[in-house]
Amino acid sequence: MIDRQEPSSFHEMIERYNRQIQEAKRRPPISESPPCPNPEPQGSSCPPPPCPPQKPQPLPDRESVASPSRRPAHHSAPSLPEKPCDKVSCDDKTDFSQTAGIRGPVLLQDSILHETLATFVNHKPLERVLHVKGYGAFGYFQPYQSMSKYTKACFLQDPAQRTPTFTRFSLMIGSQDTPDSCRNVRGFSTKFYTKDGIFDLLCNQIPVFFLRDAMRFPEAIAALSPSPVNNLPDPSLFWDFIARTPQAMHMLTWLYSDVGTSCSFQTMGGHGVNTFVWCNAEGKRWYVKYHWIPLAGERYIDRHEAQQTAGQNPYIAGQSLYHSLARGQVIEYELRVQLMDPADENNVPFDPLDDTKIWSETQYPLLPVGLLTLEHNPDDYRSQVEQSAFSPANLIEGIELSNDAMLQGRSFIYWDAQRRRLGPGFRDLSINCTPGWSPARSFVTSGEGMPVSGVETRACPRDSDPFTQAGERYRSLDALNQEHLVDNIASELYAMPKHIQKPVLDSIQKCDQAFAQHLVRQMEIYC
Numbered sequence: 286m287i288d289r290q291e292p293s294s295f296h297e298m299i300e301r302y303n304r305q306i307q308e309a310k311r312r313p314p315i316s317e318s319p320p321c322p323n324p325e326p327q328g329s330s331c332p333p334p335p336c337p338p339q340k341p342q343p344l345p346d347r348e349s350v351a352s353p354s355r356r357p358a359h360h361s362a363p364s365l366p367e368k369p370c371d372k373v374s375c376d377d378k379t380d381f382s383q384t385a386g387i388r389g390p391v392l393l394q395d396s397i398l399h400e401t402l403a404t405f406v407n408h409k410p411l412e413r414v415l416h417v418k419g420y421g422a423f424g425y426f427q428p429y430q431s432m433s434k435y436t437k438a439c440f441l442q443d444p445a446q447r448t449p450t451f452t453r454f455s456l457m458i459g460s461q462d463t464p465d466s467c468r469n470v471r472g473f474s475t476k477f478y479t480k481d482g483i484f485d486l487l488c489n490q491i492p493v494f495f496l497r498d499a500m501r502f503p504e505a506i507a508a509l510s511p512s513p514v515n516n517l518p519d520p521s522l523f524w525d526f527i528a529r530t531p532q533a534m535h536m537l538t539w540l541y542s543d544v545g546t547s548c549s550f551q552t553m554g555g556h557g558v559n560t561f562v563w564c565n566a567e568g569k570r571w572y573v574k575y576h577w578i579p580l581a582g583e584r585y586i587d588r589h590e591a592q593q594t595a596g597q598n599p600y601i602a603g604q605s606l607y608h609s610l611a612r613g614q615v616i617e618y619e620l621r622v623q624l625m626d627p628a629d630e631n632n633v634p635f636d637p638l639d640d641t642k643i644w645s646e647t648q649y650p651l652l653p654v655g656l657l658t659l660e661h662n663p664d665d666y667r668s669q670v671e672q673s674a675f676s677p678a679n680l681i682e683g684i685e686l687s688n689d690a691m692l693q694g695r696s697f698i699y700w701d702a703q704r705r706r707l708g709p710g711f712r713d714l715s716i717n718c719t720p721g722w723s724p725a726r727s728f729v730t731s732g733e734g735m736p737v738s739g740v741e742t743r744a745c746p747r748d749s750d751p752f753t754q755a756g757e758r759y760r761s762l763d764a765l766n767q768e769h770l771v772d773n774i775a776s777e778l779y780a781m782p783k784h785i786q787k788p789v790l791d792s793i794q795k796c797d798q799a800f801a802q803h804l805v806r807q808m809e810i811y812c
């Protein structure tokens with residue numbers, strides 16, 4: 286029997302279409318059609334009338350159908366012999382537009398046709414402005430022990446409690462066709478469906494960012510994007526940005542190391558980048574930085590392997606994630622945090638709220654918190670992965686924003702982006718909600734009860750040393766990884782004009798003299 290219910294979505298429409306094609310193929314020839322097994326009183330669901338007879342018939346007089354008095358004679362259709370029906374399921378009325386007579390015209394009133402086409406042209410949700418290409422996985426999080434000393438966050442109190450999660454891995458720059466292995470910032474966002482509501486933890490594989498203030502973020506993204514003139518890759522946009530942005534030096538030493546190229550999310554780390562605040566039941570606050578450690582170990586690939594992989598399989602990381610979960614393997618990441626008493630913030634040689642800096646692991650050890658276990662694939666990419674809406678402002682009691690300027694700049698813009706791409710009801714989509722909860726009703730705000738003071742200003746915050754940690758990063762690499770970092774930079778920087786090369790080399794010299802010398806030698810090889 287043909288399903289005559291209207292499709293509620295494009296997806297259903299396609300499924301129904303495929304079902305009908307399959308059924309039609311199985312159905313015996315029309316002359317041998319069995320009687321309708323479930324005849325309905327009006328007969329509307331029974332097999333519709335058979336194909337028009339194969340013997341050519343004169344076409345109905347279209348003039349008599351379409352207001353003959355107003356149509357000139359030369360508009361009449363030529364009297365063609367009717368062709369035999371060549372459709373497998375020509376008895377399926379839903380395959381045809383509604384026409385005035387068999388050869389048309391198609392009637393404007395055919396709302397079913399318009400709905401079918403309008404559903405098709407509108408079925409694709411708008412893409413994210415960033416992190417367009419992504420893959421998802423469901424799982425759960427379980428703490429190792431109660432973290433009540435540091436936070437009252439409900440899902441971190443009881444080691445026996447499992448909190449359901451959804452994780453989306455993504456590439457920050459590029460389109461749906463960008464190869465998974467290319468040099469990129471990779472996103473690692475997790476939604477925790479807690480009993481107090483949604484908590485989102487957005488991480489990148491690189492622990493620092495290009496900028497410490499959100500104001501220049503659009504400029505950074507433009508520098509990483511294709512040329513606005515011809516849509517072709519233009520490395521001079523990036524290197525010009527780096528030449529003008531010494532604070533990006535530290536990020537450069539991560540992005541242009543092998544950490545920038547990878548063929549697997551299972552062996553990739555994640556870092557919250559920004560500094561958040563944990564608050565316990567007594568109101569004691571801690572600065573907190575988040576880190577995910579893959580239990581499979583961290584592994585990255587070099588630029589040559591990344592390029593080769595990009596050509597061979599642009600979906601390598603997504604496929605590996607999907608097939609591992611489909612085979613029943615679980616993928617695990619340990620959540621660790623670094624905690625700093627805000628009273629100590631003046632005792633570190635940098636601003637702990639500056640996201641171009643990392644915290645020393647000796648001074649602020651990585652404290653294990655719990656285990657994220659990814660265990661199954663999404664069943665519907667569009668409604669689960671595409672329509673997932675993460676925000677650093679999706680917080681629950683016990684977790685707050687700090688005064689990290691970049692984080693505060695991010696706090697509104699994700700919801701705004703989601704209103705644009707998913708509509709104002711984005712929080713009601715099942716992937717984005719826990720029943721009965723909405724941030725507007727939860728009244729979780731940052732720093733309730735914290736004193737705030739200061740003179741209005743637009744100024745560079747305390748400590749703007751952009752070089753020390755970048756130099757430390759270079760020196761922390763072994764010889765092979767130093768070689769890769771330097772070669773990755775040299776392979777692009779050598780081709781830049783002098784007015785870009787010079788300030789970049791000056792900045793690198795301020796990071797580390799040997800780093801700069803190594804780079805100059807390597808650039809000479811390319812020249």
Ligand code: HEM
Pocket residue numbers: 412413414415416419453454455471472473474487488489494498499500502556557558559673674675691694695698699702703706
């Ligand atoms: C001012 C700076 C930033 C702005 C304006 C910004 C803006 C955005 C926007 C608009 C999206 C897409 C949201 C959506 O449509 O759902 C996005 C996604 C994302 N952002 Fe940012 N971002 C900033 C900085 C950062 C930083 C520092 C991180 C580091 C953790 C980060 C991590 C992510 C991740 C992981 C995603 C992907 C989320 C997903 O999978 O849906 N962003 N960002």
